[in-house]
Amino acid sequence: MxxxxxxxxxxxxxxxxxxxxxxxxxxxxxxxxxxxxxxxxxxxxxxxxxxxxxxxxxxxxxxxxxxxxxGIEYTDIATEQAYKKELKVICIKTINFVVIFMLLYFIFTGLPSNQMEWIEILGLLLSLSFLWFFTSFISLKRSYMKNKELL
Amino acid sequence: MKNNVKITRMKASITQEQLAKRIGVTRQTIGLIEKGEYNPSLHLCVAIAKELNKTLDDLFWEVDDS
Known part of the structure; x- marks a missing residue:
């Protein structure tokens, strides 16, 4: 359909x-x-x-x-080895996101001119990257627990 | 819905992953069907039956709970 x-x-x-x-x-x-x-x-x-x-x-x-x-995002993660490997992938993706975000921010808006602007941009970046990592981690954990029971 | 998919798959020496790849679904879906936690569509039932060289009756009809 x-x-x-x-x-x-x-x-x-x-x-x-x-x-x-x-x-x-x-x-x-x-x-x-x-x-x-x-x-x-x-x-x-x-x-x-x-x-x-x-x-x-x-x-x-x-x-x-x-x-x-x-727990339907990571459908193939059913072993501890695969879980740990995927967790590393999530960490790398989060770091990539931080780097790309910072680079794009500096390219399009320039370097922050004072301490307040630095705090604002770093606060936003940390919040977003934490949210990214945390949601991916929960999804991975839930998928792993679900898949483990289905083996 | 209880079924004979798991036992038939194991007799055919096929892993969940292999069966999933052959019929174009995820390993999780195969696991859920085997556990009776997901009722597949007729289309998917036929695909599983063909892949395991069994009829729909063999796999899904009136499985004894005991």
Whole structure:
């Protein structure tokens, strides 16, 4: 069965079914959130920008969170050796992300001119790289635990 | 759904990874089917049966729980 959303859906049958569930659940949550916001808007003066940002966040955090926790990302990691190897790959990818982010930042916006700007950019970079590593680590751990039981 | 996929695969000396590659799914999916935690589509059932040279009845029909 083909749809315009097919490019977002994995080839594997089980993963495909799971992802469709996550997207559907996310869409229903988003719908309920929007209804709630319409009701709240009658009684409170809501900031439109904030509400729109929350809408995107609700959908993305839900779908991404479910994907991470479901353990379907690393489907072939079932042994401790493979787990450790993949963990190293995640570390290397995180370091690459930090380096590329810093380089692109310096190229397009130049070097930070004062201490405050340095703190801001380093804080942002550390937060993003921590989030990257942490989500990948949880996903790997969940996948490993799930796959180990299926051997 | 209980089934005979695991025992048939092992008798054929095929690993989960090999079977998964041959029918174009992930190893995790094969593991879940073998454990009865995922009910595959008819299309996938047929692909597994063909790869293991068995009929759908042999693999998926009325498996004795005992």
């Amino acid at each position: 083909k749809s315009w959303i097919s490019f977002l859906i994995p080839e594997d049958e089980y993963k495909e079914k799971k992802m469709l569930y996550f997207f559907s659940e996310g869409a229903i949550l988003l719908f309920l959130f929007l209804i709630t916001m319409i009701i709240c808007n009658k009684y409170f003066d809501l900031n439109l920008d904030m509400v729109l940002m929350f809408c995107i966040a609700v959908f993305l955090i839900y779908v991404f969170g479910r994907y991470i926790l479901s």
